[in-house]
Amino acid sequence: MVNHPLIAIVGPTASGKTDLALDLAGKFNGEIICADSRTIYKGMDIGTAKPTKAEQARVPHHLLDVVEPGEKLSVGEFRRLAEVAMTDIWQRGKVAFLVGGSGLYIDSVIYEYEFPAAADPVLRAELETLTNAELIERLKQDYPEALENVDQHNRRRLIRANETAGLPRSKRTVLGDDTLVLGMAVNKEMIHQRIEKRIEKMLERGFIDEVRRIGTTYGWDSEALTAIGYRAFKDVALGTKTVEDGAADFARGDRLLVKKQLTWFKRNPDIRWVETAYEADRLVREFLG
RNA sequence: GCCAUGGUAGCUCAACAUCGCAGAGCGACCCGUUGAAAACGGGGAGGUCGCAGGUUCGAAUCCUGUCCGUGGCA
Numbered sequence: 001m002v003n004h005p006l007i008a009i010v011g012p013t014a015s016g017k018t019d020l021a022l023d024l025a026g027k028f029n030g031e032i033i034c035a036d037s038r039t040i041y042k043g044m045d046i047g048t049a050k051p052t053k054a055e056q057a058r059v060p061h062h063l064l065d066v067v068e069p070g071e072k073l074s075v076g077e078f079r080r081l082a083e084v085a086m087t088d089i090w091q092r093g094k095v096a097f098l099v100g101g102s103g104l105y106i107d108s109v110i111y112e113y114e115f116p117a118a119a120d121p122v123l124r125a126e127l128e129t130l131t132n133a134e135l136i137e138r139l140k141q142d143y144p145e146a147l148e149n150v151d152q153h154n155r156r157r158l159i160r161a162n163e164t165a166g167l168p169r170s171k172r173t174v175l176g177d178d179t180l181v182l183g184m185a186v187n188k189e190m191i192h193q194r195i196e197k198r199i200e201k202m203l204e205r206g207f208i209d210e211v212r213r214i215g216t217t218y219g220w221d222s223e224a225l226t227a228i229g230y231r232a233f234k235d236v237a238l239g240t241k242t243v244e245d246g247a248a249d250f251a252r253g254d255r256l257l258v259k260k261q262l263t264w265f266k267r268n269p270d271i272r273w274v275e276t277a278y279e280a281d282r283l284v285r286e287f288l289g
Numbered sequence: 290g291c292c293a294u295g296g297u298a299g300c301u302c303a304a305c306a307u308c309g310c311a312g313a314g315c316g317a318c319c320c321g322u323u324g325a326a327a328a329c330g331g332g333g334a335g336g337u338c339g340c341a342g343g344u345u346c347g348a349a350u351c352c353u354g355u356c357c358g359u360g361g362c363a
């Protein structure tokens with residue numbers, strides 16, 4: 001018997017997570033929590049392939065549209081919001097479906113990550129002024145053990161390591177009994193085709209206007225516009241790039257994303273890879289008892 | 290047909306004058322990932338330098354021929 005059922009559905013972009021989630025949540029009394037670092041933004045609907053209003057009407061969705069494109073939301077904040085949403089769902093006797101392709105977001109929830117404290121803006125601003133060598137030196141002085149686990153080429157990690165050196169962090173090493181993780185098993189060729197088609201549809205639905213609206217409203221260098229399709233179509237919206245080039249860059253960005261997502265997910269032994277909706281259905285039925 | 294110009298990694302191009310280990314960016318492939326994660330970072334692979342001769346200790350580089358494509362003139 002499962003008390004607090006959590007079913008995660010993971011996989012690369014354009015692998016069909018949304019459809020499967022709607023199908024399963026509809027059948028098994030579920031609600032969906034989107035674990036996606038981009039659909040959390042308001043107004044970024046078309047280019048992020050956010051579930052449509054109609055889809056949201058079929059099954060309740062959580063954690064969509066939580067921040068303005070001009071703002072940022074961290075993984076730590078996401079995890080906290082997901083906890084609140086899950087508690088809410090369980091209290092109403094329903095099943096929580098955590099759906100998304102942001103590997104770290106998913107893991108932070110299913111493995112109950114305890115993050116070190118949030119960044120102190122004053123300290124971060126100070127660290128930003130240091131060179132990588134200085135950041136390494138600073139760690140060596142204060143927390144030599146922290147230096148062993150950090151990628152010394154990666155400036156962001158070096159800054160973060162300086163911010164959090166000595167602070168506790170933890171995670172579950174074993175998946176909870178109340179959690180089932182389904183992975184979308186798909187071949188890359190299929191995904192690539194779907195990506196191309198999806199971009200065409202996005203253009204038909206007014207993606208360029210969406211990019212222009214975000215650019216003019218929140219600034220052309222806002223965080224939101226670092227998202228793949230938006231980055232590719234920024235210059236198209238500004239009129240200095242062709243739609244064809246934009247679409248090609250969008251597709252290339254998506255293909256790269258797919259690879260990174262697969263790299264993240266394939267090392268996770270807890271994922272039950274499914275090829276068909278039927279398989280997924282069977283596993284969920286079995287899991288819920 | 291003549292003149293000019295180009296042919297080097299999957300793609301775009303460096304290196305050529307004054308011969309001396311053939312390079313970069315992008316892509317493809319692989320990996321890392323604890324409060325920016327669609328972010329950020331790391332790695333190896335990939336070459337008959339169009340082809341055939343010649344000069345030279347040594348040729349992507351100089352010489353000759355030849356094939357291909359681009360522009361111009363006819």
